[in-house]
Amino acid sequence: MRAYAELARGEFRRYSSYRLAILAGVFTNSVFGFIRVSVLSAAIATAGGSIAAYSAREVSTYVWLGQALLAPIALFVWTDIADRVKTGEIAVDLSRPVDLQLGWWLRDLGRAAFVFPARGLPPLLVGALTVGLALPRSWTALPLGLLSVTLGISISFALRFMINLIAFWTLDIRGFVGLYFVLIGPLCGLFVPVHMFPESLRAVINVLPFPWMFQAPIDVLSGRVLNWDALHVIVIQAAWLVVLLVLGRMVLWRATLRLVVQGG
Amino acid sequence: MADATVWTGYRTLVGSRIRSQLAYRTSFVLLTLTSAAVGIVELTELYVILHNVPVFGGLDFTQASVVFALANLGFSLADVVFGQLDSIPTLLRAGQLEALLVRPLPLMGQLITNDIQLRRFGRALVALVILIIAMANVAVAWTPSVIYLVITTPIFGAMIYGGLFAVAGGLQFFLIDGAEFTSSFVYGSSYAGELPGSVLTLPLRVAFTFVAPATITAYAPALLILELPGPALLPAWLGWLAPIFAATTWLLASLAWRAGIRRFTGAGG
Numbered sequence: 001m002r003a004y005a006e007l008a009r010g011e012f013r014r015y016s017s018y019r020l021a022i023l024a025g026v027f028t029n030s031v032f033g034f035i036r037v038s039v040l041s042a043a044i045a046t047a048g049g050s051i052a053a054y055s056a057r058e059v060s061t062y063v064w065l066g067q068a069l070l071a072p073i074a075l076f077v078w079t080d081i082a083d084r085v086k087t088g089e090i091a092v093d094l095s096r097p098v099d100l101q102l103g104w105w106l107r108d109l110g111r112a113a114f115v116f117p118a119r120g121l122p123p124l125l126v127g128a129l130t131v132g133l134a135l136p137r138s139w140t141a142l143p144l145g146l147l148s149v150t151l152g153i154s155i156s157f158a159l160r161f162m163i164n165l166i167a168f169w170t171l172d173i174r175g176f177v178g179l180y181f182v183l184i185g186p187l188c189g190l191f192v193p194v195h196m197f198p199e200s201l202r203a204v205i206n207v208l209p210f211p212w213m214f215q216a217p218i219d220v221l222s223g224r225v226l227n228w229d230a231l232h233v234i235v236i237q238a239a240w241l242v243v244l245l246v247l248g249r250m251v252l253w254r255a256t257l258r259l260v261v262q263g264g
Numbered sequence: 265m266a267d268a269t270v271w272t273g274y275r276t277l278v279g280s281r282i283r284s285q286l287a288y289r290t291s292f293v294l295l296t297l298t299s300a301a302v303g304i305v306e307l308t309e310l311y312v313i314l315h316n317v318p319v320f321g322g323l324d325f326t327q328a329s330v331v332f333a334l335a336n337l338g339f340s341l342a343d344v345v346f347g348q349l350d351s352i353p354t355l356l357r358a359g360q361l362e363a364l365l366v367r368p369l370p371l372m373g374q375l376i377t378n379d380i381q382l383r384r385f386g387r388a389l390v391a392l393v394i395l396i397i398a399m400a401n402v403a404v405a406w407t408p409s410v411i412y413l414v415i416t417t418p419i420f421g422a423m424i425y426g427g428l429f430a431v432a433g434g435l436q437f438f439l440i441d442g443a444e445f446t447s448s449f450v451y452g453s454s455y456a457g458e459l460p461g462s463v464l465t466l467p468l469r470v471a472f473t474f475v476a477p478a479t480i481t482a483y484a485p486a487l488l489i490l491e492l493p494g495p496a497l498l499p500a501w502l503g504w505l506a507p508i509f510a511a512t513t514w515l516l517a518s519l520a521w522r523a524g525i526r527r528f529t530g531a532g533g
Contacts, residue, residue: 018441019441020439020440020441020442021441021442021443021444023442023445024439024441024442024443024444024445025444027445027448028444028445028447028448028451028452031448031449031452032448032452032455034465034468035452035455035456035459035464035468038459038463038464038465038468039309039313039459039463040313042320042321042462042463043313043316043317043320043463046317046318046319046320047316047317051316051317052316170288170290170291171288172288172291173291174291174294174295175290175291175292175293175294175295175297175298176294178294178295178298178299179294179297179298179301182298182301182302182305183301183305185305186305186308186309186312191308191309191312192309192312192313196312196313196315196316197312197315198312198315
């Protein structure tokens with residue numbers, strides 16, 4: 001158990017050592033936030049004040065929460081495990097007394113525990129001071145929201161874990177990784193809220209795991225869904241997490257059967 | 265004589281890079297698909313918005329697609345040639361830049377030819393197809409000036425975006441860990457350039473026109489093509505000045521690039 005805690009702590013420290021990178025990330029993140037708010041507010045103004053129950057202030061909240069969660073939920077290319085498969089270091093990882101999936105999951109949570117406040121809060125503050133944010137109508141949105149964010153990060157991890165394992169079958173996985181990270185953008189509600197999609201498209205997207213890792217935490221944290229509705233969302237997230245983690249285990253089991261270790 | 269050596273040098277570099285990309289066939293196909301998918305995915309944002317409202321920044325879906333496609337074509341062409349400058353921070357950190365500096369070819373030329381990415385043509389091709397479909401469906405008078413604008417806008421756009429890549433490349437020597445700072449004006453411009461400039465708030469509109477001239481790569485010329493007036497501080501006639509904006513961007517780029525190289529200190533990599 002201590003080993004897992006240590007892995008999470010180590011990852012927290014690793015990400016906290018590049019200060020200038022954080023500052024640059026926050027700046028760029030905010031510029032994109034301003035453009036995105038511009039786009040959606042312009043559309044809402046044309047529509048006469050609201051689209052899919054988003055007012056100007058609520059859409060600003062959606063955008064800035066999204067900018068804040070972008071880095072912790074890790075919608076950017078992440079190939080840490082695949083790189084170790086490519087170099088063969090995975091053989092060492094597998095012989096450690098630490099479970100591969102669980103170990104990486106905790107490392108990912110350790111990473112997020114630093115990245116969320118460091119890279120997430122400043123853009124949120126920028127948004128609050130410039131465009132303004134809508135506060136949730138109940139204090140329960142905060143604890144439920146944080147739980148939902150943790151589940152979102154974990155769902156994202158479970159998916160990234162599987163994508164990385166493709167490296168056991170084909171060494172150059174940049175193609176798969178690239179395609180995955182391009183496609184999840186619109187499917188998880190990164191550019192436009194999933195609620196604004198045409199009815200038929202939304203029905204399809206909602207049966208996929210993707211909106212549950214990004215749109216759902218934003219909905220719960222912003223108080224768009226409250227109390228029982230929020231709990232309902234969290235239960236679906238938890239169900240997806242279990243399914244994806246089990247799937248990941250099965251893929252890992254198949255992958256280790258293929259593993260050939262050549263020398264030490 | 266010297267020219268012939270330089271030419272062979274580049275040909276060897278480009279040839280070897282292209283062959284290596286084709287080595288992993290599945291990955292190459294997927295990478296090209298991914299590159300093509302980027303354009304389509306970005307277009308869905310426009311589609312979803314215009315599914316909710318009839319006009320966006322004064323443009324309907326077809327007109328907004330013209331702006332989108334012009335910017336996307338310009339940016340993806342710039343990305344094919346100059347996208348590799350993004351790897352400078354990695355080269356600096358790994359101490360691999362010295363190896364390039366001691367070769368008898370200019371650094372910029374080497375970085376460009378070092379890793380020409382064939383897959384990036386996928387995105388340019390998609391943008392071209394969207395442009396052709398949008399232009400075929402939009403009400404436009406095909407006067408000589410419209411034809412001139414449709415042909416030259418992606419070219420000047422590519423020059424402007426290429427210049428921004430080069431400015432970013434030069435700044436990397438100063439920023440090191442702060443490399444992501446440059447994404448704000450390189451990829452920020454790519455994003456802002458694809459939008460109708462009228463939806464940007466005034467400060468953003470000024471920044472993405474007179475600092476990083478993103479709106480000149482598509483929106484302003486598109487206003488001329490569609491015979492529409494521009495919003496405050498972004499009159500349509502700025503579209504005629506695209507060559508001037510491209511030239512000033514490259515002037516800045518050469519200053520940043522030279523300062524960057526002069527600043528570089530090797531660590532014996």
